[in-house]
Amino acid sequence: MGVQPEPVTPEAKSKQLLCEILPLRALQEFLEKDYFHHVGKLGTYRICRNSQTEIYRKGRRAAAGCLQLSVFAPSYDRMAAEYLILSNNEQLYWNKANIFPARRAIDFRIVAAAALDFVLLLNLALARWW
Amino acid sequence: MTVRKLRMMCAAGDETLAEWETETISPQRLAEIEVEFQSKMRQGYFAVNITDGRNTFISKFDSKADILLIPAVRGG
Numbered sequence: 001m002g003v004q005p006e007p008v009t010p011e012a013k014s015k016q017l018l019c020e021i022l023p024l025r026a027l028q029e030f031l032e033k034d035y036f037h038h039v040g041k042l043g044t045y046r047i048c049r050n051s052q053t054e055i056y057r058k059g060r061r062a063a064a065g066c067l068q069l070s071v072f073a074p075s076y077d078r079m080a081a082e083y084l085i086l087s088n089n090e091q092l093y094w095n096k097a098n099i100f101p102a103r104r105a106i107d108f109r110i111v112a113a114a115a116l117d118f119v120l121l122l123n124l125a126l127a128r129w130w
Numbered sequence: 131m132t133v134r135k136l137r138m139m140c141a142a143g144d145e146t147l148a149e150w151e152t153e154t155i156s157p158q159r160l161a162e163i164e165v166e167f168q169s170k171m172r173q174g175y176f177a178v179n180i181t182d183g184r185n186t187f188i189s190k191f192d193s194k195a196d197i198l199l200i201p202a203v204r205g206g
Contacts, residue, residue, distance in 0.1 A: 013143025017143065070204055073143075084176070088185070
């Protein structure tokens with residue numbers, strides 16, 4: 001009796017397809033890290049398997065993009081679709097995907113409130129001393 | 131002999147809808163594949179010529195190309 005070949009899973013098939021599509025540099029990055037970058041005109045995109053696509057502008061994370069296929073498909077297919085759309089028609093990606101602007105690391109409203117609190121505290125302290 | 135495929139992303143990863151040898155395929159079979167291609171395009175699929183890493187969108191069937199069909203996309 002011969003050995004039955006292992007069935008190829010949908011995930012493995014879609015990973016193979018993604019590997020066929022990606023250019024060499026992105027492919028190397030993908031095989032090492034399970035994500036890859038695509039440099040477009042409107043930003044640089046980090047396309048990840050299990051999270052939203054991160055969009056970088058001027059070296060800083062500016063937004064996250066969320067795009068889905070209209071049919072159920074393995075996540076590697078979504079990565080391939082995002083790459084192909086971005087490399088052919090970046091504007092289409094921006095029209096179709098939900099884009100969530102990144103929160104600033106420092107919220108200036110909080111900084112302003114903290115500064116105001118500090119000034120009031122200083123005022124109170126000075127009033128007590130004098 | 132050059133073999134080309136029409137593939138479609140789906141729940142199974144991808145499915146080969148058609149496979150043909152460019153030199154020997156009959157015009158009738160080619161027409162059938164083109165009808166299938168156009169049907170998918172009408173459903174909102176994107177077609178990409180993935181031959182040798184070209185990765186370019188196409189709107190018309192090209193019998194000399196390996197074609198990948200991507201389902202319609204929407205914001206998540």
